[in-house]
Amino acid sequence: MYSIQALQDIIIQAIAGKKYPEEPAELYEPMQYMMNLGGKRLRPALLLMGCDAFGGDIYQAINPAIAIEVFHNFTLMHDDIMDNAPIRRGKTTVHEKWNSSVGILSGDAMLVEGYKLMMQVDEKVLRPVLEIFNHTAIAVCEGQQLDMNFxxxxxxxxxxxxxxxxxxxxxxxxxxxxxxxxxxxxTKTEADLIYAFGEDLGIAFQLQDDILDVYGNPEKFGKQVGGDILSNKKTYLLIKALETADATQFQELNSWLQLTNFDAVKKVSAVKNLFDQMEIREKAEQEMNRYAQRALQSLKDLPLDEAQKSQLYEFADMLLVREN
Known part of the structure; x- marks a missing residue:
C-alpha cells in the first residue's frame, strides 16, 4: 500500500513532466501556468488511493488521476473569472495575467484535455469511468450555479x-x-460504497470549513477567520442561525446582514456572539460528525481487509482532524 504522501509525490512528478503544445501560446501557456501553481493534489491522489485499495496498478491510473486535477483546475480558472479574483495560490490569476477571454478559452481547452486523459483507461471500464466523470463534471457546474443563486x-x-x-x-x-x-x-457494489465514503467525507469537510471560518485559528486555518461573516456568505452556520433565532436575535442578525458600511471586527464579533447564544457551532459540529460517521460506515462496509482500508482511514483523519 502506498502512503498518501507517496501518491501525492507521484502525481506531482507526473504533472511536472506533462508539457503542452507551444502554439498558440495564448491557449496553452495559461494551462501550463495554472497546473504549475501547485496545490496538495489530493483529488488525483484519491483516485490512485481508490485503485491501490483494490489491489490495482496505480501506474495504470496516472492519466485518469491527472485528468481529475486538470478538471479541478479548469473549474478554478473559470471560478476566478466569475469571482473577479486577482490571486490564486499566491499568484496572479489567469484572467489578470492575460485576460478573461484567454481564461475562458484556455479553461475550455483544459476540460477537453481532462477528457483526453480520462479516456486512457482500459476499454473494459471506459464507459463506466466516463459516465462517472460526466456525472462529476455536470454536478460541479450545478453546484457552482446554486452557490451563485444563493x-x-x-x-x-x-x-x-x-x-x-x-x-x-x-x-x-x-x-x-x-x-x-x-x-x-x-465490483459495482464496492465502487458505490467507496463513492459514498468520498461524498459524505467531502460534505463533512466542507461543514468543518464553515466552522473553522468562524472559530478557527487564522495561523493554522490558512484563511481569514470571519471572512464568511463579512461577506454574508450563506454557510451552514448562518442558515442555521436564521432558522434558530428568536425574534430579537433574528432582528439583530438581519441588521448586520443589511449593513453596507461597518467595522469588520465589530461585525465578526457581534455575529459570532449571536452564533454562540444559539449554540450554532455545536449544531454544525453535530451535522459534520453525522456525515463523517456515514462516511466511515461506508468504509467499514467495504469488503476489504483493514490493511487495504488503512490509507482511506488515514485520509479521513487528515481531512477532518484540523486544528482550530
Missing amino acids: EQLKEVRIESYINMIRLKTAVVLGGALKIGALIAGA
Whole structure:
C-alpha cells in the first residue's frame, strides 16, 4: 500500500513532466501556468488511493488521476473569472495575467484535455469511468450555479445548502475514488460504497470549513477567520442561525446582514456572539460528525481487509482532524 504522501509525490512528478503544445501560446501557456501553481493534489491522489485499495496498478491510473486535477483546475480558472479574483495560490490569476477571454478559452481547452486523459483507461471500464466523470463534471457546474443563486436569495434551507456543497465539492472526492476502484477491478457494489465514503467525507469537510471560518485559528486555518461573516456568505452556520433565532436575535442578525458600511471586527464579533447564544457551532459540529460517521460506515462496509482500508482511514483523519 502506498502512503498518501507517496501518491501525492507521484502525481506531482507526473504533472511536472506533462508539457503542452507551444502554439498558440495564448491557449496553452495559461494551462501550463495554472497546473504549475501547485496545490496538495489530493483529488488525483484519491483516485490512485481508490485503485491501490483494490489491489490495482496505480501506474495504470496516472492519466485518469491527472485528468481529475486538470478538471479541478479548469473549474478554478473559470471560478476566478466569475469571482473577479486577482490571486490564486499566491499568484496572479489567469484572467489578470492575460485576460478573461484567454481564461475562458484556455479553461475550455483544459476540460477537453481532462477528457483526453480520462479516456486512457482500459476499454473494459471506459464507459463506466466516463459516465462517472460526466456525472462529476455536470454536478460541479450545478453546484457552482446554486452557490451563485444563493447570493441572491433571501432564504436558503439547510437541505438546499447540503445539496449545493455535495455537488460543488463532495462529488469530486467520491468520483475520484470510484474511478480508481473501477480501474482496479472493483465490483459495482464496492465502487458505490467507496463513492459514498468520498461524498459524505467531502460534505463533512466542507461543514468543518464553515466552522473553522468562524472559530478557527487564522495561523493554522490558512484563511481569514470571519471572512464568511463579512461577506454574508450563506454557510451552514448562518442558515442555521436564521432558522434558530428568536425574534430579537433574528432582528439583530438581519441588521448586520443589511449593513453596507461597518467595522469588520465589530461585525465578526457581534455575529459570532449571536452564533454562540444559539449554540450554532455545536449544531454544525453535530451535522459534520453525522456525515463523517456515514462516511466511515461506508468504509467499514467495504469488503476489504483493514490493511487495504488503512490509507482511506488515514485520509479521513487528515481531512477532518484540523486544528482550530
